Amino acid sequence: xxxxxxxxxxxxxxxxxxxxxxxxxxxxxxxxxxxxxxxxxxxxxxxxxxxxxxxxxxxxxxxxxxxxxxxxxxxxxxxxxxxxxxxxxxxxxxxxxxxxxxxxxxxxxxxxxxxxxxxxxxxx
Amino acid sequence: xxxxxxxxxxxxxxxxxxxxxxxxxxxxxxxxxxxxxxxxxxxxxxxxxxxxxxxxxxxxxxxxxxxxxxxxxxxxxxxxxxxxxxxxxxxxxxxxxxxxxxxxxxxx
Numbered sequence: 744x745x746x747x748x749x750x751x752x753x754x755x756x757x758x759x760x761x762x763x764x765x766x767x768x769x770x771x772x773x774x775x776x777x778x779x780x781x782x783x784x785x786x787x788x789x790x791x792x793x794x795x796x797x798x799x800x801x802x803x804x805x806x807x808x809x810x811x812x813x814x815x816x817x818x819x820x821x822x823x824x825x826x827x828x829x830x831x832x833x834x835x836x837x838x839x840x841x842x843x844x845x846x847x848x849x850x851x852x853x854x855x856x857x858x859x860x861x862x863x864x865x866x867x
Numbered sequence: 868x869x870x871x872x873x874x875x876x877x878x879x880x881x882x883x884x885x886x887x888x889x890x891x892x893x894x895x896x897x898x899x900x901x902x903x904x905x906x907x908x909x910x911x912x913x914x915x916x917x918x919x920x921x922x923x924x925x926x927x928x929x930x931x932x933x934x935x936x937x938x939x940x941x942x943x944x945x946x947x948x949x950x951x952x953x954x955x956x957x958x959x960x961x962x963x964x965x966x967x968x969x970x971x972x973x974x975x
Contacts, residue, residue, distance in 0.1 A: 778964075787955065787966055787967070787968045787969050788904075788912065788955055788957070788966040789966070790963055790964040790965065790966070802962060802963075804963040805963070838911055838912075849962070850962070850964070851959065852900065852957075852959025852960075852962070852964040853900075853902060853914070853917050853959055854902075854904075854912075854914060854957075855914050855917075855923065856914075857911035857912055857913070858911065859910075859911055860911055
């Protein structure tokens with residue numbers, strides 16, 4: 744069965760960076776991409792961006808450009824999302840989700856399997 | 868970017884009732900690339916419907932999606948106890964992908 748397993752909760756100070764991992768299993772990791780979505784406490788869902796595990800193409804939401812780095816390690820079927828210059832507004836649960844690559848080499852946007860989420864708390 | 872507005876914010880219903888959830892887009896969703904997700908407390912979202920009306924694997928047929936263009940609907944014909952949750956619509960026709968703010972279906 745398809746599974747995405749994320750790393751554990753993090754507590755960071757403002758200005759620091761955090762790196763969240765997402766390990767895929769039960770499917771061919773390099774045939775799909777990974778999108779990252781976050782959810783602030785009591786709020787809705789916000790798409791951050793996508794990386795292809797096949798082509799290494801990326802789409803980032805404009806809001807996160809310059810502050811987010813997405814990478815994959817195909818040898819371990821793991822995707823990573825690093826967020827820098829953390830502020831209190833970045834406190835959220837961060838999810839990874841499987842997301843195919845379309846014929847144009849971009850995210851398809853349909854998120855069919857999700858990780859369990861990683862709580863990132865930014866506090867001084 | 869496309870803004871999705873869901874209504875109502877909360878739906879208070881009883882098991883066995885019919886639930887009708889609305890999702891309205893600020894502009895037409897390309898190729899009706901509209902999905903619905905269910906989220907329960909402490910859990911990740913789960914894909915229910917894609918392409919506005921196609922069932923994802925495991926979605927029971929009492930849950931149906933419909934609509935096109937800018938107006939979409941999720942209908943649960945007879946609410947089961949496990950259906951009480953928050954439902955989000957998401958458009959994936961135009962990047963950046965965006966979500967509605969959610970509709971909570973709660974037990975009356």
